[in-house]
Amino acid sequence: MVLLIHGGGYSALTWSLAGEELCKMAGCRVAALDLRGHGETVSSDSDMAREKLAGDVQAVADVLIQQGGHKSLVLVGHSLGGAVAVSAASQGGVAGLIVIDVVEGTAMESLTHMQGFLRSRPQQFRSVAHAIEWCVRSGQAKNVESAKVSMPGQIKDGRGRLVSSFVGDKVTPDIQPEIDTGKRLAPEPPPDSIEEEDEDETSTLEKKNKQSEPSEKKEDGGLGGPYTWAVDLSTTEEYWPGWFKDLSSSFLSAPTAKLLMLAGVDRLDRDLTVGQMQGKFQMLVLPQVGHAIQEDSPDKVAEAIAQFLVRNRLADSKDSNITVQKFPLKP
Numbered sequence: 001m002v003l004l005i006h007g008g009g010y011s012a013l014t015w016s017l018a019g020e021e022l023c024k025m026a027g028c029r030v031a032a033l034d035l036r037g038h039g040e041t042v043s044s045d046s047d048m049a050r051e052k053l054a055g056d057v058q059a060v061a062d063v064l065i066q067q068g069g070h071k072s073l074v075l076v077g078h079s080l081g082g083a084v085a086v087s088a089a090s091q092g093g094v095a096g097l098i099v100i101d102v103v104e105g106t107a108m109e110s111l112t113h114m115q116g117f118l119r120s121r122p123q124q125f126r127s128v129a130h131a132i133e134w135c136v137r138s139g140q141a142k143n144v145e146s147a148k149v150s151m152p153g154q155i156k157d158g159r160g161r162l163v164s165s166f167v168g169d170k171v172t173p174d175i176q177p178e179i180d181t182g183k184r185l186a187p188e189p190p191p192d193s194i195e196e197e198d199e200d201e202t203s204t205l206e207k208k209n210k211q212s213e214p215s216e217k218k219e220d221g222g223l224g225g226p227y228t229w230a231v232d233l234s235t236t237e238e239y240w241p242g243w244f245k246d247l248s249s250s251f252l253s254a255p256t257a258k259l260l261m262l263a264g265v266d267r268l269d270r271d272l273t274v275g276q277m278q279g280k281f282q283m284l285v286l287p288q289v290g291h292a293i294q295e296d297s298p299d300k301v302a303e304a305i306a307q308f309l310v311r312n313r314l315a316d317s318k319d320s321n322i323t324v325q326k327f328p329l330k331p
Helices: 012-025 052-069 078-088 102-118 126-139 144-153 175-180 191-196 204-220 231-246 248-255 272-278 298-313
Strands: 002-005 030-034 074-076 096-100 257-262 282-285
Touching: 002 012, 002 078, 012 030, 012 144, 012 298, 030 052, 030 074, 052 078, 052 175, 052 231, 074 078, 074 298, 078 231, 096 298, 102 231, 102 248, 102 272, 126 144, 126 298, 144 175, 248 272
Parallel strands: 002 030, 002 074, 074 096, 096 257, 257 282
Antiparallel strands: none
16 A cells, blocks of 8 residues: 655645556555645644644554455655654554655754745735745746646635535535636736736736625625634644654665656765665656656656656556566666
8 A cells, every 4th residue: 555645735636647547557445644744634733743644644543454455555745744754664564665855964953944934925815826926936846737736735715615525515515616617827926916916917817806705794794804824833843843853864775676766966965875875775866857856747757756666566567567677767
């Protein structure tokens, strides 16, 4: 079984396209979960320490393995999810570990700029389509199709409801058209001016949505924008250092087969560089992708995971291109 773990602020939906492709390539069960405080997961415990998150992942994995009768568990984590996967794998009982675009050195260095980055993002969006458009324009995700699936899991409506939780409801027929047509990507002002655009620059779709607002309010008590971030990452600052401290050494010492997938080789720190030269883990660098590698290039990520599973005899191949000999390993 392959359990996919998302990064901070994301939800399980970030794996939608990659997970779908993986199921076509390898004979394995694929599952993704929302971490506590993210997506549709609700917890009375607000502790976001890495060990707590790892415990949650292990608890979910245990249930899935028991229900499905699986003999092996492979953890795949992106960003914060990668750090959580490393912690869970360090306890043993994991057949494979794949970490996507997170290394200790780079992560720790970036923490001093994190609050500034969070403040630089738009704090609200007037429509779901605007949120999707910002996601692509800003480079958070370079794949429009992935952004259309992922962003509804990262924003909430004016009533505090996660957008992805009610997409398709009969009382909100306006939401799905916004998502389906959310790739209005002709040249526009920069992302931080989204809320300040003039009415004349608003798309035909948005004009129709605005005209329908009175009926929306009448039917559903004020459903709609402005849409805001579902997770306030700025409030989790006390946990940030603990998320990534000793990550490299923990990754290298995890008693399992390991793959590190990066958006750029410059992200390697000293410990990982030495470990990679010693052959302690496999490494793959994907070109022309951003931090959310699984969204920008879901097919390549799925292929890399499938190759890893087949190479380590953790799954059978469903695709003739997925063979042990063709594992795309790069030094």
